[in-house]
Amino acid sequence: MANIGVNELLFLLQGLKWTIALAAIGFVGGGIFGLGVALMRVSTHAVLWRSGAAYIAVFQGTPLLMQLFVVYYGIGLLGVNVDAWIAVAIAFTLHTSAFLGEIWRGGIQSVPKGQTEAGKALGLHYVSRMKDVILPQALKISLPATIGFLVQLVKGTSLAAIVGFVELSRAGQIVSNQTFRPLMVFAIIGAIYFALCWPLSLWGASMERRLAKAAR
Amino acid sequence: MGYVLDFSVVYQRLPELLLAALSTVGLAVAGMSLATLIGILGVLTRTSKSRILRIPTIAFVEVIRNTPFLVQIFFIFFALPQFGIRLNPTATAIIALAVNGGAYAIEIIRGGVESIGKGQIEAGFALGLHKGQVFRHIVLKPAFRAIYPSLTSQFIMLTLTTSVCTSIAAYELTSVAQRIESDTFRSFEVYFSITLIYLAISGLMMTLFSAISRLLFSYPVR
Numbered sequence: 001m002a003n004i005g006v007n008e009l010l011f012l013l014q015g016l017k018w019t020i021a022l023a024a025i026g027f028v029g030g031g032i033f034g035l036g037v038a039l040m041r042v043s044t045h046a047v048l049w050r051s052g053a054a055y056i057a058v059f060q061g062t063p064l065l066m067q068l069f070v071v072y073y074g075i076g077l078l079g080v081n082v083d084a085w086i087a088v089a090i091a092f093t094l095h096t097s098a099f100l101g102e103i104w105r106g107g108i109q110s111v112p113k114g115q116t117e118a119g120k121a122l123g124l125h126y127v128s129r130m131k132d133v134i135l136p137q138a139l140k141i142s143l144p145a146t147i148g149f150l151v152q153l154v155k156g157t158s159l160a161a162i163v164g165f166v167e168l169s170r171a172g173q174i175v176s177n178q179t180f181r182p183l184m185v186f187a188i189i190g191a192i193y194f195a196l197c198w199p200l201s202l203w204g205a206s207m208e209r210r211l212a213k214a215a216r
Numbered sequence: 217m218g219y220v221l222d223f224s225v226v227y228q229r230l231p232e233l234l235l236a237a238l239s240t241v242g243l244a245v246a247g248m249s250l251a252t253l254i255g256i257l258g259v260l261t262r263t264s265k266s267r268i269l270r271i272p273t274i275a276f277v278e279v280i281r282n283t284p285f286l287v288q289i290f291f292i293f294f295a296l297p298q299f300g301i302r303l304n305p306t307a308t309a310i311i312a313l314a315v316n317g318g319a320y321a322i323e324i325i326r327g328g329v330e331s332i333g334k335g336q337i338e339a340g341f342a343l344g345l346h347k348g349q350v351f352r353h354i355v356l357k358p359a360f361r362a363i364y365p366s367l368t369s370q371f372i373m374l375t376l377t378t379s380v381c382t383s384i385a386a387y388e389l390t391s392v393a394q395r396i397e398s399d400t401f402r403s404f405e406v407y408f409s410i411t412l413i414y415l416a417i418s419g420l421m422m423t424l425f426s427a428i429s430r431l432l433f434s435y436p437v438r
Contacts, residue, residue, distance in 0.1 A: 061372075065380060066407060074404055151282065
């Protein structure tokens, strides 16, 4: 048995850096595409909303791990040579866009219809109606669920370990194999994830309470 | 390029995959049942007046909900032998799924129980119903109806999560797929195919759950 020293902890922190980077890339990229998915989903055009719904159904109906595998090996088939982290980041972006798309669809649809009608009556065109009237209200309503998903995403990045990408969990596996102290290592890893996720969860919950109070 | 997709390996080993898919469903059903049990017991301790019961339950729920399942399953996998419990990976996976699903179930069921207004229960007693009747008709059924959508979608999530159990080599769809992949090197074909199997499993579950919901909850509310 070896001890867990400074070197091991530094190695774990290197992994943590990638966990945060993956979650951040997934969230930003997924947010941009997710907005598109949400807008498709609430569109009145049948082809658009149907494909939006299908996209969401596929990503919500399959394991994140499979999405990682399929994107990871699928990109290889396309003949483009990309780094592992790019492939993984693409998979998280797609995954996030489907979930945020569904959350924001709910937000958009919970904005009263009169808002859209008033926007139309004022002669606002689609972009302005969405950007200035509907989306600001929809995003506010969906904020707690969005933060809740961010927690899911941070935890989800751990699955990149199974594909072989060295983020926090994979770093933990490596240190565990070197030191033969799996319980200690995974307790530390768990504590690090908890320190990342718990504040987000508390923030989301307090925001939900505040919104519920404001709605009353 | 020059890579030609070849799904014949998947076709040849389809019986193996379908058997593994059954095992995935089995893992999910076992995990769901135990998770519901933990959920019900956890609500009792979570809403208990005694702090010694309440605080550990809150801590359990928060820790499980804010750490990845992968880390939990590794921890349980290495922790159990320390207590002299030697289980095969599949049994360990069921325990991990139950613990994970249980934490979410506690929160969901608690929400349902709290959604029943006190006045309703008092009204039930005022109408002369006895304790058992009040619990069955006024607390249990409406609470179950209120939590049904979130509980069942949590069940589907749990089913998809079983794929992570491959990391401790439990017998289920993903681990069998990984074995076939390492035999044949047809990574994309294998994973693409089992993704479709997962999609079919979750689709069937959704259909089943909504059919049950129509059967049980079609009575009018107001």
